[in-house]
Amino acid sequence: MRTSVSEPESPDLTDKSGVVDKSDLVTIPNEDLVQLLSPEGVRSDQPDYDSWIEDITSDRLVSLYEDMVIVRRIDVEATALQRQGELALWAPLLGQEAAQIGSARALRKDDFAFSSYRENAVAYCRGVKLVDLLRVWRGTANSGWNPYEIGMATPAVIIGAQTLHATGYAIACKKDGVDSVAIAYFGDGATSQGDPNEAMIFAASFNAPVIFFCQNNQWAISEPVGLQAVRSIADRAPGFGVPSMRVDGNDILAVTAATRIALDRARSGGGPTFIEAVTYRMGPHTTSDDPSRYEDRAEHEEWAMKDPILRVERYLETEGALTPEVRAAIAAKSDAVAAEFRSACVELENPEPLSVFDNIYAEPHTGLDRQKRDYAAYLSYIEGETR
Amino acid sequence: MSELTLSKAIGAGLRRSLEENDHVLLMGEDIGALGGVFRVTDGLKNDFGPERVMDTPLAEAGIVGTAIGMAFRGYRPVVEIQFDGFIYPAFDQIVAQLAKLHARTGGKVRVPLTIRVPYGGGIGAVEHHSESPEAYFAHTAGLRVVTCSNPQDAYSMIRQAIDSDDPVIFFEPKRRYWVKGEVDLDAVPLPLGKARVALEGTDVTLVAYGPLVATALDAAAAAVDDGLSIEVIDLRSLSPIDFDTVEASVRKTGRLVITHEAAQSGGLGAEIAASITDRCFFSLEAAPARVTGFDIPYPPSRLEEHFLPDLDRILDAVDRVMGRENSLTPWGAS
Numbered sequence: 030m031r032t033s034v035s036e037p038e039s040p041d042l043t044d045k046s047g048v049v050d051k052s053d054l055v056t057i058p059n060e061d062l063v064q065l066l067s068p069e070g071v072r073s074d075q076p077d078y079d080s081w082i083e084d085i086t087s088d089r090l091v092s093l094y095e096d097m098v099i100v101r102r103i104d105v106e107a108t109a110l111q112r113q114g115e116l117a118l119w120a121p122l123l124g125q126e127a128a129q130i131g132s133a134r135a136l137r138k139d140d141f142a143f144s145s146y147r148e149n150a151v152a153y154c155r156g157v158k159l160v161d162l163l164r165v166w167r168g169t170a171n172s173g174w175n176p177y178e179i180g181m182a183t184p185a186v187i188i189g190a191q192t193l194h195a196t197g198y199a200i201a202c203k204k205d206g207v208d209s210v211a212i213a214y215f216g217d218g219a220t221s222q223g224d225p226n227e228a229m230i231f232a233a234s235f236n237a238p239v240i241f242f243c244q245n246n247q248w249a250i251s252e253p254v255g256l257q258a259v260r261s262i263a264d265r266a267p268g269f270g271v272p273s274m275r276v277d278g279n280d281i282l283a284v285t286a287a288t289r290i291a292l293d294r295a296r297s298g299g300g301p302t303f304i305e306a307v308t309y310r311m312g313p314h315t316t317s318d319d320p321s322r323y324e325d326r327a328e329h330e331e332w333a334m335k336d337p338i339l340r341v342e343r344y345l346e347t348e349g350a351l352t353p354e355v356r357a358a359i360a361a362k363s364d365a366v367a368a369e370f371r372s373a374c375v376e377l378e379n380p381e382p383l384s385v386f387d388n389i390y391a392e393p394h395t396g397l398d399r400q401k402r403d404y405a406a407y408l409s410y411i412e413g414e415t416r
Numbered sequence: 417m418s419e420l421t422l423s424k425a426i427g428a429g430l431r432r433s434l435e436e437n438d439h440v441l442l443m444g445e446d447i448g449a450l451g452g453v454f455r456v457t458d459g460l461k462n463d464f465g466p467e468r469v470m471d472t473p474l475a476e477a478g479i480v481g482t483a484i485g486m487a488f489r490g491y492r493p494v495v496e497i498q499f500d501g502f503i504y505p506a507f508d509q510i511v512a513q514l515a516k517l518h519a520r521t522g523g524k525v526r527v528p529l530t531i532r533v534p535y536g537g538g539i540g541a542v543e544h545h546s547e548s549p550e551a552y553f554a555h556t557a558g559l560r561v562v563t564c565s566n567p568q569d570a571y572s573m574i575r576q577a578i579d580s581d582d583p584v585i586f587f588e589p590k591r592r593y594w595v596k597g598e599v600d601l602d603a604v605p606l607p608l609g610k611a612r613v614a615l616e617g618t619d620v621t622l623v624a625y626g627p628l629v630a631t632a633l634d635a636a637a638a639a640v641d642d643g644l645s646i647e648v649i650d651l652r653s654l655s656p657i658d659f660d661t662v663e664a665s666v667r668k669t670g671r672l673v674i675t676h677e678a679a680q681s682g683g684l685g686a687e688i689a690a691s692i693t694d695r696c697f698f699s700l701e702a703a704p705a706r707v708t709g710f711d712i713p714y715p716p717s718r719l720e721e722h723f724l725p726d727l728d729r730i731l732d733a734v735d736r737v738m739g740r741e742n743s744l745t746p747w748g749a750s
């Protein structure tokens with residue numbers, strides 16, 4: 030746990046150009062990265078963390094494995110639906126399954142998540158209906174679900190905005206005397222925005238029960254993380270008075286342990302925690318993106334070896350927990366989810382035209398009422414004309 | 417002369433400005449290797465290097481704020497805001513700093529910044545990617561606000577914006593990025609603040625800008641079948657507005673329709689209607705009409721046709737100012 034800032038491996042920023050290019054960047058040392066399950070599927074002992082995941086037996090791990098497999102399947106299906114013109118866009122989370130599921134499964138029902146657009150696995154764990162994952166990307170609604178039903182706000186597209194909302198929610202939980210926790214999900218790119226930095230200040234000042242969960246997937250569209258941070262992102266939080274942890278984001282056990290530590294601190298009055306889950310965006314930024322313009326293939330291949338699902342599979346195999354029956358059951362379930370996801374998508378109808386005027390205000394608004402009336406008249410007039 | 421898309425024309429303008437003035441530099445998110453999400457800056461980092469084509473950290477306030485600092489030392493930064501809806505984190509730097517610095521310092525500090533903003537709807541995008549925030553900036557003293565509708569203007573106007581010693585908000589009609597046209601790289605352009613008569617006509621003046629100029633021209637072509645002659649004005653500059661050109665047209669036609677994608681209330685249509693009514697009240701045969709986006713957040717993309725002014729809605733307003741039957745006739749508006 031970092032509570033103070035260690036001496037940086039300081040990069041040479043006495044720079045010729047004023048520009049940080051990836052080649053100039055220091056490699057952030059990895060020895061402080063918490064990892065409990067190696068890419069090869071070998072479990073290592075880490076006394077500080079092990080006690081937090083004692084209850085995760087092979088059975089329980091199979092269930093987390095199943096979540097990851099299903100969510101990856103959803104991603105594949107969504108990408109196909111976009112290619113077929115059924116979705117306008119999709120932001121895949123490929124490679125980030127452990128970071129999202131490990132953290133989201135650690136939450137309680139009364140906790141509340143505030144995310145960005147890539148956290149479909151978090152929404153899945155919160156119990157979202159499949160159809161509700163699709164509305165925004167099919168273009169039939171500006172958000173998918175009722176936040177109060179699943180304990181998760183609808184995603185923020187404006188980078189970083191949700192971190193302040195999570196902090197405010199946490200401050201309110203504390204005021205209400207409940208031990209619910211708010212968790213904010215955001216990317217490495219988001220850490221450059223003002224909002225997440227202000228959120229850490231507010232969280233520290235008010236000792237808010239909030240978790241800042243940063244998925245450092247190494248990219249913000251085409252920009253490598255080194256452009257946002259010349260030291261590890263987790264190093265930043267202690268300066269704000271927010272303790273931080275840096276975990277292998279592709280290790281679901283490490284992510285679970287870290288999130289539970291942070292939850293426990295928050296519930297017991299210890300305030301905010303920052304978790305940097307180090308992972309990799311294995312897909313494009315969105316289905317509109319073309320990573321071949323900027324991504325280093327060798328780096329991509331290196332990360333493919335660290336796949337979050339594969340390592341659990343290897344571990345469970347050595348434990349003898351992935352029997353053919355278990356595998357078949359998981360395959361059947363993910364087929365069923367994919368089929369339901371697809372049909373929910375193609376059956377999603379366009380809303381009524383006049384619904385564009387709905388819910389703009391909580392109370393009647395005379396100006397808007399008039400525009401709606403005029404447009405209704407226009408639509409029937411046009412219909413009459415073409416009849 | 418060469419045939420270019422609107423986006424390539426802006427890229428060509430940026431390239432020329434980078435070549436001609438070593439104090440011009442570009443800043444923005446993903447403008448380097450990626451060439452911007454719309455590829456407007458494609459190839460420029462390669463050719464001018466990362467010192468002049470700077471991928472920045474992901475922070476709009478940071479980009480504009482540091483660009484202001486660079487302008488203090490004589491640079492002419494051209495900032496790209498990735499999409500219209502992402503300009504708001506920089507709002508304070510633009511409105512409270514950029515716009516006011518020259519006045520605040522009694523003219524001692526010039527801030528020749530250009531802020532490029534792909535704007536407007538019609539591309540089927542998710543929330544925050546289809547907005548038309550021009551009125552906020554046109555409302556702010558100290559900023560020049562312009563938008564182009566065709567490749568030639570795109571090329572010339574981006575260069576004029578960069579040359580201007582004032583800050584310029586340069587709105588790029590993103591749904592027209594792929595429109596092609598002839599571009600004369602050495603054409604003598606209209607002054608940046610001037611409007612252009614895009615089509616001459618005698619019955620109605622139709623004022624449009626940016627993405628809706630093409631729609632307005634389509635409407636004018638369709639109106640010919642109804643025996644109507646529409647004069648289309650491409651406003652080009654939203655601050656200042658070239659009221660002289662609009663006034664001259666309205667004195668001729670006696671009728672004014674204004675169209676923009678932005679919401680109606682407090683929008684540029686209101687400003688134009690009021691100013692023209694003021695200038696040539698006795699030439700007007702009918703109250704000016706506005707065809708705009710509604711006063712609502714931009715709707716989900718499957719409903720954007722119910723937000724965006726189109727040919728039919730424009731012609732309905734034309735019928736209204738002509739005193740013909742129209743959608744509001746039952747309420748006695750004609």
Ligand SMILES: Cc1ncc(C[n+]2csc(CCOP(=O)(O)OP(=O)(O)O)c2C)c(N)n1
Pocket residue numbers: 147186187188215216217218219220246248249250310314445474476498502505
């Ligand atoms: C305020 C704002 N600026 C720019 C964008 C455009 N944009 C969308 S995603 C993105 C990169 C975000 O990177 P990161 O925070 O690392 O999250 P990731 O996409 O990698 O999950 C950018 C620049 C935006 N959505 N909001």
